[in-house]
Amino acid sequence: MTESEMLKKVFTFGLIILLSFELVVAKNSSEFESNIFFEFYNERSELTYTSNSLGDDLVSGSGCNPSENVAIIVHGWLESCKTTWIQEMIPNLNDHRGGCIICMNYSAYSKTFDYFGLVSEFSFIDDVLVNKLHQLVQEEFIPEKIFIFGFSFGGQLALEAGRRFGKKLIGRIDACEAAGPGFDSNRTYSMENPMESAKFVQCIHSSYDKGTTKRNCHQNWHLGNCGLTQIAAGPYPLGSHGLCPYFYNSAFTNPFHAIPKPENCPTSDRLPPIIPDGMAMGYVFNDLSLVNETVGYDYYAHTFKRKPYHLDIDLFNKN
């Protein structure tokens, strides 16, 4: 064999390995199924059970009661279930909602600097969440009692999984700064209607560049400066985008009340005729019996420089 023949052989062999590696890593959904974990937390917010395949028995394994509420938290790019806002959200959900609290851990894929590489794996990762929803229902959990919170890339995962699981089947999705890049530019994807993803979908916006520019959820919240920038913004991970789940966590105890559209904010044809009393951004202040009156509108709320990121406007007025 000449040297060039040998090189050719090595090259071809390498290429085959590379191609099959691609196939296994990026195109085999059972690979995604086995690398993504669902972490179950008990009422003391301790991790008690981890499930990562369809074979697991959630009811007896996790200790969750299928007649109770289920909350699934979906983290974003570069994050995992250990990310600070998630560890803060678990006790908040325990205090204000209860039931089964699950975090979807796809850090095997999210911890990459290649954001668009992650976007290309979107539907494989989303399949795993859709499968878990089907499994919950097979084990007699009630779709209406399922709530998903997703931040950024996780917001898009939540919206797409809800829609694919069944139109308006699960109870509620709160999407905080659902990612814009890679999604808004996809004409097929951005035609989808997020209001089909759950019976009630609250979308919360805090940045102009990393979150979606779409405003088509049941409630569209514009935080701080018109939902475009935040006075509290600092370096990563607490920029205008990254603050969103921290604002949401704060809202469990500090109401971010709806205010009339600030004059400097762009005009909107989705301004509510009236703002219901006590209406605020977040989980606890959205009484679903009031939701029908608030559907399709834009809401605005102040944010503040420092934790808890909100001072009620009355405080400003009194001082």
Ligand SMILES: *[C@@H]1O[C@H](CO)[C@@H](O)[C@H](O)[C@H]1NC(C)=O
């Ligand atoms: C996916 O990959 C696993 C091993 O990583 C393999 O056992 C399985 O047969 C593959 N499935 C498909 C459909 O290719």
Ligand SMILES: *[C@@H]1O[C@H](CO)[C@@H](O)[C@H](O)[C@H]1NC(C)=O
């Ligand atoms: C979360 O996923 C990562 C990456 O696969 C894994 O190393 C880690 O053990 C998982 N955490 C839990 C609690 O399952």
Ligand SMILES: *[C@@H]1O[C@H](CO)[C@@H](O)[C@H](O)[C@H]1NC(C)=O
């Ligand atoms: C756009 O979104 C659709 C539906 O989610 C997906 O199948 C397609 O691959 C995406 N296209 C690009 C270029 O990302």
Ligand SMILES: *[C@@H]1O[C@H](CO)[C@@H](O)[C@H](O)[C@H]1NC(C)=O
């Ligand atoms: C809200 O509207 C939907 C569809 O019109 C209706 O089915 C539902 O019962 C209403 N909910 C409340 C609480 O009024």
